[in-house]
Amino acid sequence: MTKIELSNVSKTFASRDRSAGSVHAARALSVTIESGEFFTFVGPSGCGKSTALNLIAGLETASDGEIRFNGSDVTKSAPKERDVAMVFQSYALYPHLSVFKNIAFPLELRGVEKQQREKAVDEIAATLGLRTLLKRKPKELSGGQRQRVALARALIRRPKVFLMDEPLSNLDARLRLEMRSEIRRIFLEEKITTIYVTHDQEEAMVLSDRLAVMRDGSIEQCGTPLETYNDPQSQFVAEFIGSPPVNILPGESAAKLFPKLAARMSSLSSNINAAIRPTKVSVIDPSESKVCDDSAYANLRLLEMTGEACWGHLEFEDQLLRARIPAELSIREGASVRLKCDPADFMFFSSETGARNRAA
Amino acid sequence: MVRQLRLYALLAAVALFCLLPLTWLLITSVKPEAELASLPPILPLNPTSIHYWTVIYESTLLRALLNSLLVAVFTTVFSLCVGALAAFALAKLRLPGAGLYLAAILSISMFPPIATISPLYIVVNALGLRDTILALVGLYSTFSLPLSVWILTSFFKAVPEELIRAARVDGCSNLQILSKVVLPVGMPGLAATFILVFIFSWNEFLLALTFSVTEASRTVPVAIALFPGLHEIPWGEISAASMIVSVPIALLVFVFQKRIVAGLTAGSVKG
Known part of the structure; x- marks a missing residue:
């Protein structure tokens, strides 16, 4: 169980176009994500939600501010030291490895013994319905199956924090609904602090315990899905949350x-x-x-x-x-x-x- | 139908054009001495394998083959190891000024070898490495490294960024990302580079001629060029030797062809 605190976290990138100066991908983000919570960053493309996730993952280093996991400062730590797992939009499966080896990959890196690895993979494959696919290569799987393998690979080592970057965007509409409930079900079973990023307000509403609506690198409003729907603090939030739109x-x-x-x-x-x-x-x-x-x-x-x-x-x-x-x-x-x-x-x-x- | 026929005719013409020298080489290598200088016959009337046996038993070709093989293998392995490390850093580690490095590397490879040969000669001599295999390996590596770095960088750049991020989150160090993800996924690039560097060092003539003095370090191209002919050029032996040294390269290309065929990244990311 991990509580995550961001205080005044900013990220600036040097702009390619020199005259434009630097780009603020995240501006003074301050938010506390309670342990065991399903938290979502939601917003239109370019609002900084993926940057926020990468900062928490340790894939980007904050230009300013502090990130704490359970009170200890991890602002400068590598992803490995933070013990986070992540699911990517493109699934990012290792194409040269079988499904089994893909799922076992994080364990192998940590030197877990072969027998234990097999047992762990077997368990997680059973929960996600992947048992019959373990010998296949990623290219022989459908989109939904690849998504499940990516989930399995992230879940297998029971990370402190589970991060998902638009994991459903590449699926067709029906499969998206199916995997959406699957993600919620897994979350309820595992009780791992989960941070989710999406541009789809409906996904954010359905999945999250709390969500943060982002705009231009800042958090516009943070609260439960119903709070943001019923009591938006700005016109932007009112327009973004809810379908059909306000x-x-x-x-x-x-x-x-x-x-x-x-x-x-x-x-x-x-x-x-x-x-x-x-x-x-x-x-x-x-x-x-x-x-x-x-x-x-x-x-x-x-x-x-x-x-x-x-x-x-x-x-x-x-x-x-x-x-x-x-x-x-x-x-x-x-x-x-x-x-x-x-x-x-x-x-x-x-x-x-x-x-x-x-x-x- | 007619279109297809035309296509095949064109392909046949191109193949003939490309294969003609090799065919002529083959014909020459099996012609007996008497028929060598006369035309017709185009095809040998009494084909013979005498040139092959002469080359194998009475010349230094086998020793030269061994030298060539050693030089090529060491050069290739060295170039690939160093090249892969450099290319990984340039392609995936967000090195500041990576473009500048690549431009500098490219400009180095623009130097014609002939322009650098005198200074190189002085350096090699000073190091006491003249007439050694090591000298050739070192020199070839300096010429093949820019090429390796460039090819590998472009192949590694094509490895999806999310794959690198996934590996990093899964707990890989930079070196593990290279060995466990980038190298296997970039295998077609590695194979292509391997072949190009191997062929370069197998064929190289100028440096080999300059820096080898005895058969201790003489490679195949030089050995063939220096075939002893008392009164005339021994075309039969030269052809036979050329045929023999072409075989390893042909085999290599066939072996690696399958690996070069892309599509290895299929299925890793959506697309």
């Missing part, structure tokens, strides 16, 4: 579309964006809309059926938003519809800084 409307448009909102917004400054989750807005039955004074009319541009839900893309004064369309309604694209929502569900962000405005 609706963002300029304050004036929002007040016109939802007159009831105006009262709530009166206390706010003018440069404000109003945000509401698509699940919290629904289209109402045109036959009822005459009696409804909740909203102005918006134009239904597009219908999106996903099977379990139906989403409408609506246009109001050049602003686009999504709303849930109840299954029993039959309306067509091009219709003028009114919407229903609870003004309390709105969140407000400064349109200049993107910071949350909680005044209302």
